[in-house]
Amino acid sequence: xxxxAWVWLATLAALVVMLAVDLLIVGRRPHEPSMREAGGxxxxxxxxxxxFGVGLWVTAGGTPAGEFYTGWLTxxxxxxxxxxxxxxxxxxFNVPRQFQQKVLLIGIVLALIMxxxxxxxxxxxxxxFSWVFYIFGVFLVYTAVTLLKNGxxxxxxxxxxxxxxxxxxxFPLSSSFDTGKMTVVTETGRRLFTPLLIVMIAIGTTxxxxxxxxxxxxxxxxxxxxxxxxANVFALMGLRQLYFLLGGLLERLVYLNIGLAFVLAFIGVxxxxxxLHTNSLSFINGGHGLHWAxxxxxxxxxxxxxxxxxxxxxxxxxxxSRDQKKELQQTAx
Numbered sequence: 001x002x003x004x005a006w007v008w009l010a011t012l013a014a015l016v017v018m019l020a021v022d023l024l025i026v027g028r029r030p031h032e033p034s035m036r037e038a039g040g041x042x043x044x045x046x047x048x049x050x051x052f053g054v055g056l057w058v059t060a061g062g063t064p065a066g067e068f069y070t071g072w073l074t075x076x077x078x079x080x081x082x083x084x085x086x087x088x089x090x091x092x093f094n095v096p097r098q099f100q101q102k103v104l105l106i107g108i109v110l111a112l113i114m115x116x117x118x119x120x121x122x123x124x125x126x127x128x129f130s131w132v133f134y135i136f137g138v139f140l141v142y143t144a145v146t147l148l149k150n151g152x153x154x155x156x157x158x159x160x161x162x163x164x165x166x167x168x169x170x171f172p173l174s175s176s177f178d179t180g181k182m183t184v185v186t187e188t189g190r191r192l193f194t195p196l197l198i199v200m201i202a203i204g205t206t207x208x209x210x211x212x213x214x215x216x217x218x219x220x221x222x223x224x225x226x227x228x229x230x231a232n233v234f235a236l237m238g239l240r241q242l243y244f245l246l247g248g249l250l251e252r253l254v255y256l257n258i259g260l261a262f263v264l265a266f267i268g269v270x271x272x273x274x275x276l277h278t279n280s281l282s283f284i285n286g287g288h289g290l291h292w293a294x295x296x297x298x299x300x301x302x303x304x305x306x307x308x309x310x311x312x313x314x315x316x317x318x319x320x321s322r323d324q325k326k327e328l329q330q331t332a333x
Contacts, residue, residue, distance in 0.1 A: 001064050003226040011226075015112075015233055022105055022240075032097040038245040045238030052234065056227075066298040067222035068231055070305060074221060074267070075235035077260060077309050078214045080253075082207070083243050089202045093195055099177055103196065104240040107203035114208050115232050118215045123225040133275035136216040140268030143213050147261040167201050213264070220267040220274075221301060252320035259312025263305055270296045 033041075049072055057065035086107070090100055125132045174192040178184045182200075185191050218228050276284075276293035284290075 001060055001224045001226070003224070008226065011230065018237065019109060019112075033101065033241065033244050035245065038241040041241035042238050042245050045234065045241070048237075049234035052230065063298065064222075064224065064227060066302060067224065068227050070298055070302040071218045071221045071227060071231035072234050073302070073305055073309075074217055074263065075214055075231050077263065077305075078210070078217065079235050079239050080242070080246075080256070082210050083239070083246065085206055086203065086243060089199065089206065093199050093202070095195075095199055096177055099196065100243070101240060103199050103203060104243055106200055107207060108236050108239060110200070110204040111207040111211070111236055112233065114204070115211050115215065115236075116229065118211050119225055119228050119232070122215055122219055123223075123228070126219065126223055131275065131281050133220075133271045134281075136219060137268045137270075137272030137275060140213070140216055140220065140264045140271065144261040144265035144268065147257050147264065164198060164201055164205070167198055171197060173198070216271075217264060217267050220271040221298070253313065253316045254319055255312045255316040259308050262308050266304055266308075267301075270301065 053065045053069050053072075056068055086104065089095075090103070095103060171193045172190070174184050174186075174194050177194050177196055181194065182196055183191050183193055214232070215228075218231055222228060222231075273293045274295060276290045
């Protein structure tokens with residue numbers, strides 16, 4: 001897929017406009033969105049992603065469109081899992097509900113910048129060293145095993161890292177969020193940072209860790225940097241509204257970690273098989289590809305990912321419903 005410079009520029013310009021509109025809306029009226037508002041925005045961003053895929057199909061063919069949809073769905077599902085940790089961060093720092101939109105939006109902007117850097121670095125590595133797929137594949141399988149071991153304990157995914165502890169010591173902090181601004185001026189004229197700064201650092205550094213999982217995963221689906229970037233953009237853009245839409249439903253997705261672990265392991269194995277098929281390492285088969293290693297087509301990857309996430313979601317909701325019925329019965333007795 002040959003993506004011209006003007007297509008990249010147009011895409012980046014559209015992204016800046018969308019972010020500017022979001023910042024304007026949230027900045028002028030900080031509030032907790034209603035279910036209707038959140039649902040409308042989530043539907044809008046999903047519709048944009050689907051329309052973008054159709055546009056790719058028309059202009060570039062079915063393969064790029066299939067790779068985009070598969071990558072977007074993978075990144076979107078991983079982003080939903082990240083919302084668990086964002087909820088923990090919000091609770092840990094007692095962020096008022098009306099300011100959580102602003103925190104999430106700025107966190108998304110930071111995530112886009114960091115992931116853009118990761119994508120550029122990953123694309124350069126892949127272009128120069130095809131054997132990096134071996135590392136990506138092993139890392140994704142390792143991540144899947146770790147995800148299964150951690151289970152539902154999302155507290156382990158967020159710990160106050162050295163950057164957060166340093167910021168708490170260095171910056172003069174106020175005790176309240178005030179009006180949701182980053183700084184406040186006291187009656188004595190002293191300027192203090194609000195706890196919002198620490199929350200931003202927590203969200204940003206946590207997403208940096210998440211990117212270590214998600215970027216290798218999507219490179220296992222497509223090597224085209226443009227598709228990797230746009231899939232990440234569409235996965236992140238509706239995340240803020242999805243946070244408020246799902247709400248308590250997130251706690252009911254008890255099998256989501258298992259589903260995501262399977263998806264990551266599947267992509268890891270797919271990457272490793274592809275690395276074997278296109279092998280260039282001299283100590284493996286004399287530097288020649290192993291043709292017995294199958295190449296998994298994109299349509300099969302899409303089916304596996306949709307099927308796995310669908311089964312995990314349905315099983316989670318069934319289990320949660322049964323658990324609630326048991327609790328009600330025990331309470332009645």
